[in-house]
Amino acid sequence: MYERILVPVDGGSETRGAVSHAIDIADKYDATVYVLHVVSQQLVGDAAELEADGKHITDDAVERATEYGVDVVGDVTDGRPSDRILGYADERDIDLIVMGTHGRTGVGRVLLGSVAERVARHSVVPVLLVRSPGLRTIDSEEEVIDIAKAALVDEGCDDVSVTETPYRAANTWIVRAAADEETFNVHVDPATGETSVASIQPRE
Known part of the structure; x- marks a missing residue:
């Protein structure tokens, strides 16, 4: 049913949960997992450090998939997150996207919050949204x-x-x-x- 599964990651608990779901599905269908980190244009900071952080997050997910014997590809790119996720899915002929509904905190939550909603709205392939319990209330x-x-x-x-x-x-x-x-x-x-x-x- 699935041959190529895309999972966007940012290092938060929900993206770790999404990686686990993607690995389970890939193992069942003998599919390849594509792990993607997008260095967002919305984030302020040293570009090299942001890219290095993204590579570390991606490498961690790749290592987890490899341990389970799942074929995996890791990529780091930059741009507007929802556009890059949808573009990457089209470029790689992805047939399932698995992603967390929120990111880490602050802006990071939006990067996989409103982004998840936007990807789900515009994707031409199925999108599986993974929600983790215990989300932190926004109070500031x-x-x-x-x-x-x-x-x-x-x-x-x-x-x-x-x-x-x-x-x-x-x-x-x-x-x-x-x-x-x-x-x-x-x-x-x-x-x-x-x-x-x-x-x-x-x-x-």
């Missing part, structure tokens, strides 16, 4: 701002800025932000980090 303005900005960047926005202090309403954070001469409300789930973006139309 700084973290929710990082998540909201990253969500807008992943939607293709540039020059993102937060224009008002984030606030809690019922079971969501709401972040007002501006980008590309438009205004948005970004809703962030405090329990999961999942986001939804709504454009605010100016009053006539």
Whole structure:
């Protein structure tokens, strides 16, 4: 049924769970696992260090698959995570994507949070989303701002800025932000980090 399985990784607990699922499926179907780490354009830091960190994360997943006797390929690339994951799947003729629903913390959660949602929406092959228990609640303005900005960047926005202090309403954070001469409300789930973006139309 499956010959080539893609699992994006960032080193978080949910991506480790996704790797385990991918290995189990590959073992069952005698498939090859492709482990991919994307050095996101959203992250700030030394490019060489980010790439080295990504290689370490990828090598760890490759080693786990090898120990189980599963054929595995590891790659590190850069770009917008959802675009690169979908592009890589197309380039390698992947027939199943397995990924965690969230990343590590802060922006990292979004990289495999809203990204997972975007990949699931646009993928032409099946996507298996792996959720781990015990997700950390988002309780700081700084973290929710990082998540909201990253969500807008992943939607293709540039020059993102937060224009008002984030606030809690019922079971969501709401972040007002501006980008590309438009205004948005970004809703962030405090329990999961999942986001939804709504454009605010100016009053006539």
